[in-house]
Amino acid sequence: MRSPRTLEVWKLGTVNYLKSLKLQDKLVSERKANLIPDTLLSLQHPPTYTLGKRRTDHNLLIPEAELTKIGAELHYTQRGGDITFHGPRQAILYPIVSLRSIGIGARNYVEALERSMIEFASVYGVKARAGHKGETGVWVGDRKMGAIGVRISSGITCHGLAFNIDPDLNYFEHIVPCGIADKEVTSLRRETDTLLPSDEVIHQQLVSCFANVFSYDDVVWKEDSTVILDTQEDNE
Amino acid sequence: ISSLLGEDKTQSKKEKKMALRMWASSTANALKLSSHVSKSHLSPAFSISRCFSSVLEGLKYANSHEWVKHEGSVATIGITDHAQGHLGEVVFVELPEENGSVSKEKNFGAVESVKATSEILSPISGEVIEVNKKLTESPGLINSSPYEDGWMIKVKPSNPAELETLMGPKEYT
Numbered sequence: 118m119r120s121p122r123t124l125e126v127w128k129l130g131t132v133n134y135l136k137s138l139k140l141q142d143k144l145v146s147e148r149k150a151n152l153i154p155d156t157l158l159s160l161q162h163p164p165t166y167t168l169g170k171r172r173t174d175h176n177l178l179i180p181e182a183e184l185t186k187i188g189a190e191l192h193y194t195q196r197g198g199d200i201t202f203h204g205p206r207q208a209i210l211y212p213i214v215s216l217r218s219i220g221i222g223a224r225n226y227v228e229a230l231e232r233s234m235i236e237f238a239s240v241y242g243v244k245a246r247a248g249h250k251g252e253t254g255v256w257v258g259d260r261k262m263g264a265i266g267v268r269i270s271s272g273i274t275c276h277g278l279a280f281n282i283d284p285d286l287n288y289f290e291h292i293v294p295c296g297i298a299d300k301e302v303t304s305l306r307r308e309t310d311t312l313l314p315s316d317e318v319i320h321q322q323l324v325s326c327f328a329n330v331f332s333y334d335d336v337v338w339k340e341d342s343t344v345i346l347d348t349q350e351d352n353e
Numbered sequence: 354i355s356s357l358l359g360e361d362k363t364q365s366k367k368e369k370k371m372a373l374r375m376w377a378s379s380t381a382n383a384l385k386l387s388s389h390v391s392k393s394h395l396s397p398a399f400s401i402s403r404c405f406s407s408v409l410e411g412l413k414y415a416n417s418h419e420w421v422k423h424e425g426s427v428a429t430i431g432i433t434d435h436a437q438g439h440l441g442e443v444v445f446v447e448l449p450e451e452n453g454s455v456s457k458e459k460n461f462g463a464v465e466s467v468k469a470t471s472e473i474l475s476p477i478s479g480e481v482i483e484v485n486k487k488l489t490e491s492p493g494l495i496n497s498s499p500y501e502d503g504w505m506i507k508v509k510p511s512n513p514a515e516l517e518t519l520m521g522p523k524e525y526t
Contacts, residue, residue, distance in 0.1 A: 170463065170470045171445050198468035222439030223469040250442070253468040267469035270460065 121334035122218070125153070126324050128317075128340045129160035134167065134192050134203070137211065141275040144213040148273045155214040157327065158277075159320045162203040164189040164288060169198045169266055176200040176293040189288065196276040198253070198266030199296035206304075207284040208320050210327060211277040216269065219331065227265055229330050230278050231255055234263040237280070237326040241309040252297060255280070260303035264295060281305060282319055406435035409500050413516055414525035415476035417458075420500065423516055428477060431504045432464075432495060433525075441466040443495045446488040448505060453481045455508055457515050462505065464495065477515045479508040 132140075137160065147153045166189055168174055176199060177191070184191055189204075203209060210233075216226055231247040234255040238245040245262060248254045255263030263280045283306035294302050306313060313319065328336045412420045418436035422429040437443065445465035455461045455475035463470045484506050488494060495503040510516065 169468075170447065170465060195463075195470060196468075197465045197470040222436075223471050224439055224441035224467050227441075227467045227469055251444075265468045269469055269471045271472065271474075 122332070123154045123335040123337060124214075124328050124331070124333040125156045125337045125339060126328075127156065127158050128320070128338065129158055131163060131205070132160045134162050134165045134190060137162070138192075138194070141211055141213060145270060145273045145275050148213050148215060149271050153213075155212070155218070155333070157213070157324060158209075158211040159324055160209050160211070161205055161207060161316070162209060164202070164204040166191045166200060166202050166292060167196075167266075168193045168200050169196050170194070171199070173199050173296055176296050177291070178293065179291045187288070187291070194266075194268075194276065196266040196268045198264070199294075200292045201264050201266065201279065201295060202284075202288045202292060203279055204284045204288055206282045206316065208280045208282055208316070208323050209277070210280075210323065212274055212327070214274050214331075215272055216274060217272040223267070223269055226269075226274065227253055227267060230265050230267075230327075231263075233323070233327040233330045234278060234280050236330060237323045238262065238305065238308075240322060240326075241305060241311045241313070243305065243308045252295075252300075254295065257303055257308050260301040260308075261294065261297075262303050262305065262308065280323060282313065282316060283307075406433065406438055407500075408433070408435075408522045408526050410522050412500070413476070413519035413521065415458075415474065415519055417474045417476075419474065419476050421476050421516065421519060422504075423510070426509055427482065428479065428508045428510050428516070429504050430476065430506050430508060431499055432473060434499045437496045437499045437503070440464060440469075440471060440496075443492045445470075446492045446495065446505070448484040448488065449481050451481055451484055454511075455479060455481060455506070457512075464492070473505070475506075475508070476519055477508065477510050478512050479510040481506050482509050483507040 137158065144153065144156055148156065166177065166184065172193060181191055216222065228247065235245045235247065243257060245255045245257050248256055253265050254261055263278060265278050266276050268275050281304035283304050286302055286304065289302045412422050414420050414433065418433045420431055420433050443464045443466045447463045449455065449461050456478045457476065458474050460472040461475045462473045464473065485504050487502065488505065
């Protein structure tokens with residue numbers, strides 16, 4: 118009999134991007150050392166553009182100097198994927214999990230992230246699908262609703278997925294989202310007539326779909342974000 | 354590349370294995386079996402067997418799915434057929450600088466596939482004497498020719514004893 122698998126979920130509210138990177142780095146080390154179980158961060162970011170390892174900044178269509186005017190930050194990261202936007206009303210999940218323990222590789226992991234979002238969308242009657250080759254993510258027709266960008270080091274994942282609940286889609290006008298020029302970005306709000314519950318409920322449902330797809334036996338929810346975030350040294 | 358399938362050694366030994374021997378790199382791709390299974394739930398004990406991925410004779414292997422070919426004072430390093438299959442199509446490769454150094458079981462580069470960057474670990478320590486520049490333009494060589502044209506770096510081993518700690522083809526399978 119295998120031992121039960123637990124997922125610890127941290128509900129963090131809105132978190133500054135750099136702060137979330139530092140937290141993930143810390144958790145990845147702890148997960149690698151087996152000090153913590155598989156952990157998932159559930160949060161949103163203030164308006165932030167991010168680039169992946171390939172540094173495809175040609176897909177940022179406005180000068181960097183203009184970003185502060187529109188109230189956004191820009192960050193370069195080590196994740197896979199192209200340029201994207203994160204902001205209020207977009208659900209972010211950062212799973213810090215050991216792929217070794219699950220017994221899967223990068224491709225299967227990413228496909229499972231896609232399935233999590235697809236399963237979640239179906240709760241609201243939205244028929245989403247995984248991306249075609251080279252277009253990893255979650256789509257409704259030719260409109261992108263969920264994005265993925267992952268980093269795997271020593272078998273531990275970080276970064277993760279971003280699902281558009283009802284973010285201000287105008288922010289996407291300033292980039293070629295995910296490097297794909299001719300496709301729209303959409304949101305759950307646009308794709309369903311169903312009245313949406315609060316973001317907190319939506320995050321909870323999305324996390325439950327993730328836990329379901331990844332076959333966790335137990336999900337432990339943690340709140341109290343002030344304690345979690347303040348345990349980091351700010352001048353690290 | 355430790356992101357891959359790291360089922361433990363004991364688990365993989367229990368799996369029924371079939372080692373396919375390949376001589377030419379071009380046929381490695383032909384026998385690659387996609388291990389993608391469409392199931393809506395991942396079973397946690399689901400261990401993807403190394404069946405049907407090619408494993409070459411004459412190479413040494415690391416548990417993190419890199420291979421080493423030791424010829425004289427040069428060791429060539431790449432990732433295995435099993436590894437590339439579990440990554441998906443490689444779209445970007447990050448390699449170290451020539452004249453840099455690598456350390457056993459430490460990260461020396463990364464590959465990107467399906468929006469995931471996966472670190473690659475060096476099986477041995479040494480000095481990087483050459484990197485495969487073709488991978489910049491053609492990262493897919495890692496998928497189509499993991500043991501030949503998809504080689505990643507050539508290293509002058511600083512501690513040849515490390516080679517003895519690696520697995521042979523039978524153990525890796």
